[in-house]
Amino acid sequence: xxxxxxxxxxxxxxxxxxxxxxxxxxxxxxxxxxxxxxxxxxxxxxxxxxxxxxxxxxxxxxxxxxxxxxxxxxxxxxxxxxxxxxxxxxxxxxxxxxxxxxxxxxxxxxxxxxxxxxxxxxxxxxxxxxxxxxxxxxxxxxxxxxxxxxxxxxxxxxxxxxxxxxxxxxxxxxxxxxxxxxxxxxxxxxxxxxxxxxxxxxxxxxxxxxxxxxxxxxxxxxxxxxxxxxxxxxxxxxxxxxxxxxxxxxxxxxxxxxxxxxxxxxxxxxxxxxxxxxxxxxxxxxxxxxxxxxxxxxxxxxxxxxxxxxxxxxxxxxxxxxxxxxxxxxxxxxxxxxxxxxxxxxxxxxxxxxxxxxxxxxx
Amino acid sequence: xxxxxxxxxxxxxxxxxxxxxxxxxxxxxxxxxxxxxxxxxxxxxxxxxxxxxxxxxxxxxxxxxxxxxxxxxxxxxxxxxxxxxxxxxxxxxxxxxxxxxxxxxxxxxxxxxxxxxxxxxxxxxxxxxxxxxxxxxxxxxxxxxxxxxxxxxxxxxxxxxxxxxxxxxxxxxxxxxxxxxxxxxxxxxxxxxxxxxxxxxxxxxxxxxxxxxxxxxxxxxxxxxxxxxxxxxxxxxxxxxxxxxxxxxxxxxxxxxxxxxxxxxxxxxxxxxxxxxxxxxxxxxxxxxxxxxxxxxxxxxxxxxxxxxxxxxxxxxxxxxxxxxxxxxxxxxxxxxxxxxxxxxxxxxxxxxxxxxxxxxxx
Numbered sequence: 076x077x078x079x080x081x082x083x084x085x086x087x088x089x090x091x092x093x094x095x096x097x098x099x100x101x102x103x104x105x106x107x108x109x110x111x112x113x114x115x116x117x118x119x120x121x122x123x124x125x126x127x128x129x130x131x132x133x134x135x136x137x138x139x140x141x142x143x144x145x146x147x148x149x150x151x152x153x154x155x156x157x158x159x160x161x162x163x164x165x166x167x168x169x170x171x172x173x174x175x176x177x178x179x180x181x182x183x184x185x186x187x188x189x190x191x192x193x194x195x196x197x198x199x200x201x202x203x204x205x206x207x208x209x210x211x212x213x214x215x216x217x218x219x220x221x222x223x224x225x226x227x228x229x230x231x232x233x234x235x236x237x238x239x240x241x242x243x244x245x246x247x248x249x250x251x252x253x254x255x256x257x258x259x260x261x262x263x264x265x266x267x268x269x270x271x272x273x274x275x276x277x278x279x280x281x282x283x284x285x286x287x288x289x290x291x292x293x294x295x296x297x298x299x300x301x302x303x304x305x306x307x308x309x310x311x312x313x314x315x316x317x318x319x320x321x322x323x324x325x326x327x328x329x330x331x332x333x334x335x336x337x338x339x340x341x342x343x344x345x346x347x348x349x350x351x352x353x354x355x356x357x358x359x360x361x362x363x364x365x366x367x368x369x370x371x372x373x374x375x376x377x378x379x380x381x382x383x384x385x386x387x388x389x390x391x392x393x394x395x396x397x398x399x400x401x402x403x404x405x406x407x408x409x410x411x412x413x414x415x416x417x418x419x420x421x422x423x424x425x426x427x428x429x430x431x432x433x434x435x436x437x438x
Numbered sequence: 439x440x441x442x443x444x445x446x447x448x449x450x451x452x453x454x455x456x457x458x459x460x461x462x463x464x465x466x467x468x469x470x471x472x473x474x475x476x477x478x479x480x481x482x483x484x485x486x487x488x489x490x491x492x493x494x495x496x497x498x499x500x501x502x503x504x505x506x507x508x509x510x511x512x513x514x515x516x517x518x519x520x521x522x523x524x525x526x527x528x529x530x531x532x533x534x535x536x537x538x539x540x541x542x543x544x545x546x547x548x549x550x551x552x553x554x555x556x557x558x559x560x561x562x563x564x565x566x567x568x569x570x571x572x573x574x575x576x577x578x579x580x581x582x583x584x585x586x587x588x589x590x591x592x593x594x595x596x597x598x599x600x601x602x603x604x605x606x607x608x609x610x611x612x613x614x615x616x617x618x619x620x621x622x623x624x625x626x627x628x629x630x631x632x633x634x635x636x637x638x639x640x641x642x643x644x645x646x647x648x649x650x651x652x653x654x655x656x657x658x659x660x661x662x663x664x665x666x667x668x669x670x671x672x673x674x675x676x677x678x679x680x681x682x683x684x685x686x687x688x689x690x691x692x693x694x695x696x697x698x699x700x701x702x703x704x705x706x707x708x709x710x711x712x713x714x715x716x717x718x719x720x721x722x723x724x725x726x727x728x729x730x731x732x733x734x735x736x737x738x739x740x741x742x743x744x745x746x747x748x749x750x751x752x753x754x755x756x757x758x759x760x761x762x763x764x765x766x767x768x769x770x771x772x773x774x775x776x777x778x779x780x781x782x783x784x785x786x787x788x789x790x791x792x793x794x795x796x797x798x799x800x801x
Contacts, residue, residue, distance in 0.1 A: 112643055115543055115735075115742050135642040135730045138770050142641075154732035155713075155749040179548035180478055184540055185564055187547045201548055246625070254620045257613050263630055266475075278505075279498040280475055350518075367498040369517035372478075379478050386518040407501050 078145060079106050080122060082209040086176075087124040090205055093172040093197075094123040096190060097206070100181045101376035104304055105210050109143050111136060117158050117186045120147070123169050131161045162193035169194075176202025207381040212395030217375060218419060220305035221397060222428055224261070225417060227300040228307040229431045231255035236438045241290050241315050245270050245283035252298060261300035265308055265378045268298030276312065276411035279368060279403060290316040293410055294438070299378070306378045308399055309429050310415030313438045325362060325404060326412050326435050332356040332402035333414045333433065336370055336384075340398065340418050340425040346388035353402050354386070362404045371399035374417055396420040397428070441508060442469050443485060445572040449539075450487040453568055456535040456560075457486040459553060460569070463544045464739035467667055468573050472506050474499060480521050480549045483510070486532050494524045525556035532557075539565025570744040575758030580738060581782060583668035584760060585791055587624070588780060590663040591670040592794045594618035599801045604653050604678050608633050608646035615661060624663035628671055628741045631661035639675065639774035642731060642766060653679040656773055657801070662741070669741045671762055672792050673778030676801045688725060688767060689775050689798050695719040695765035696777045696796065699733055699747075703761065703781050703788040709751035716765050717749070725767045734762035737780055759783040760791070 083095055083106070097103050097120045099111035111118050116133035123129075128147040132140055137151050148168060152161040172194055177187060179201030187199050213221070235252045249270040256264055270283045276295040288294060292315045299307035312329075314322060336353040353370040357363065371384035374397045382390055384398055392398075401415030414433055419426040446458055446469070460466050460483045462474035474481050479496035486492075491510040495503055500514050511531060515524040535557055540550060542564030550562050576584070598615045612633040619627055633646045639658040651657060655678045662670030675692075677685060699716040716733040720726065734747035737760045745753055747761055755761075764778030777796055782789040 110645055115746070133731075135768075137730075138768075139641050139644060153730075157750075177547055179551065180546055182547050183543055184545050184547060184550045184562070185542035185566065187550070188542065188564060199547070201551060203548065250620050250623075250625075254617050257617045257620075260613075262609070262613075267626055278502050281502060282473055354518075367500075367516075368496075383478070387520070405498075405501075 078108065079209065080128065082106070083122055084124065086205055086208070091174075092176040092200070092202060092205070093174050094121055094169065095176045095202060095206060096121050096182065097178065098182045098186060100178070101304070101380065102178055102181070102206055102210070105376055107143055107145055109140065110304065111139065116154070117189060119186060119190075121165055121169060121175070123172070126169065129165045129168055131158070131165055159189060159193070162189045166193045172197045174198040174200050176200050176205060178206055179203040204381065210375055211373065211381060212393060213375060213397055214395070217305060218397070220303045221307065221374065221417065224300045224302040224305055224307035225309065225428050227256060227259045227261050227302070228298065228309055229429070230259045231300070232296060232309070232311065232431060235296075236313060239288070239294065239315070239438050241288045241292070244285045244287050245272050245275065246285055249283040252296070256300045262303070263301040265299035265301050265306035268296065271295045271411070274407070274409050277405040277407045277409070278411065279405060279413070288315050291319065293322065293412065295411060295413060297413065297415065304376050306374060306376070308374055308378055308415065308417060309431065310401055310413045311431060311433070312412045312414065313436050315438060318435060318437060322410060323435060325410060328357065328360045328362055329402050329404055329412045329414050330433055333400055333416065336400035336402060337416060337418055337425050337427060340392060340400065340420060342394055342420060342422065343391050345391050346382050346384050347386050349392070350384050350386045350388070353400070357402060357404060362406070365404040365406045367405050368403065371401050371415070373397065374399055392420045394420055394422050441471065442572065443491065445469070446485055447487065449568055449571070455539040455563070455565060455568070456537050457484055457532065458539045458565060458569060459484050459545065460541065461545045461549060463541070464667070464743065465541055465544070465569055465573070468739055470506055470508055472503065473667065474502065479517070480552060482549060482553075484528055484532060484538070486535070489532065492528045492531055494521070494528055496521070522552060522556070525552045529556045535560045537561040537563050539563050539568060541569055542566040567744065573738055574736065574744060575756060576738060576760055577758070580668060581760070583666045584670065584737065584780065587663045587665040587668055587670035588672065588791050590619060590622045590624050590665070591661065591672055592792070593622045594663070595659060595672070595674065595794060598659070599676060602651070602657065602678070602801050604651045604655070607648045607650050608635050608638065609648055612646040615659070619663045625666070626664040628662035628664050628669035631659065634658045634774070637770070637772050640768040640770045640772070641774065642768060642776070651678050654682065656685065656775065658774060658776060660776065660778065667739050669737060669739075671737055671741055671778065671780060672794065673764055673776045674794055674796070675775045675777065676799050678801060681798060681800060685773060686798060688773060691720065691723045691725055692765050692767055692775045692777050693796055696763055696779065699763035699765060700779060700781055700788050700790060703755060703763065703783060705757055705783060705785065706754050708754050709745050709747050710749050712755070713747050713749045713751070716763070720765060720767060725769070728767040728769045730768050731766065734764050734778070736760065737762055755783045757783055757785050
């Protein structure tokens, strides 16, 4: 089992953090190898510098936790007793703390309250960005998992577009795609696939409906397989039977932004610069009113994770980051197009992990 | 689209709550019909009594939100600007609030911080239990969705056990089961299915591995399809080729607890009494050391939701509640058995929604 808890050691002093509290999810899995559920039963691992980690565990998770072979002090609690005493016991063991850094985008309000009530005179601070730094740069095993997830996703997409025709519904196609993902070896799916036809494609996070595809419709797929917890995230937009000049020009504008974004994705370039490069192409086009989101996000154990490819983010790209470049245009009256690739930042050229063709394709 | 926001009206005064803040998830979906993503972009609906709801939305969700036809004031924010100004604007529109009730088990720490920073002198309180009351009793459409999800799940299980044999791995069987769920009409899966063989079955929340089944192994399935967001949740434990006397007696002890729990699940009985009835059978058996969790939970748009079937919960069962009865025994050295049914509380007898046979079955 993976044990990367030492990676947190560098973060304590520089940031004046006394301890970190980690809940089930990607950081927990990355740091300990443990894949636990974030449920109504709080499960919290508290890491204080130069101290054995303290794990607050529901009794039903003890055996799974022990299997990690992590040298931690376990405080378990049973359903019938509730969890608050376990938090108080953790506070006694760890002694006074000035602050506890938490995963602000993961830990829930009730868990933060339990920490606040049990650790007196201790400030609970959002250490999301800080903790995220340990996962920013992927090692070769992580990249292999992402590549495998992408490869399965692309085979599934390839099989699915052969199945697509006018007369089929978004929901039917989505269902087929999911079966293809599992049939080709997906261990899970990154998120409920987005399969949207015609003007539904203009809803960036829309859900598939029973809309029946017609000739001339756009058909947008945004989806991914997952392998060992690592996700693929790919978007392609196709056209059914034919594409109008408007659709072709609109599509190629997004494609131009996608290619420019990838080409810009190099070490020492800021995330701000990448987003700006992409958005300027869209904003300077005749479709400028249809821009509604940033260029992309980091990709790994979470589908959306740091670093975010967004204006204002002055952090620079470094080797081993995997980001999505996914410009989109959304005309609510008629058409949404998004083209998304997963890109590995290398010492030299950006490496495009997604291989599926981006040329305008009629299916 | 569903609009059940009025259901919150009864909760304000009795509980001295000035406003509720709801984030994407089951309550949001139940109350508004909106199925949004809980992501790095905060999306919050604030409902104050006798005031038009205020929706803080990332710009890319505006069209999806408008499709709900909800009479709400929208404050949208764009990725490049960040969200904090939108929270401040919401605070100006809503005026001073004494407190805001949040979904403590859903809203994350960073969203609660954004509320706290923007609503000055306002206390953020955990209103999880309060908000949950609106979803406790299912109407007939909700029950139909759960029944459909269960029916699909049982067909998939039936097909999967025909596929099972010694020599196959947990992961292969899990993958097959998921494909069967989708093939038979699942819109989604309630959670990553738990398929565990031999002593892995003793991990209540274990993940499938590449363990290859052998003759005489137990094989535990815990899984469900989802339909319109409503989940099935069913557990069955089988034996491969043969079962020893130890396995048979162990299995039948769990089955006895399961049947007693179902029979106890009637209106005006407390959740405490149901859990106690079930646990006593296990605790008074020769396997008393292998009890690690409560009897069950509510089932609906969330797989685990109120009411929890746990000792100490003095709330009573009422008509329309759907709960799971899922006793289990976990001998870490050799065997886990769990048998889980979904049960609808009616005016008269408990109605067992799960139909799959519970007699000890050799496959």
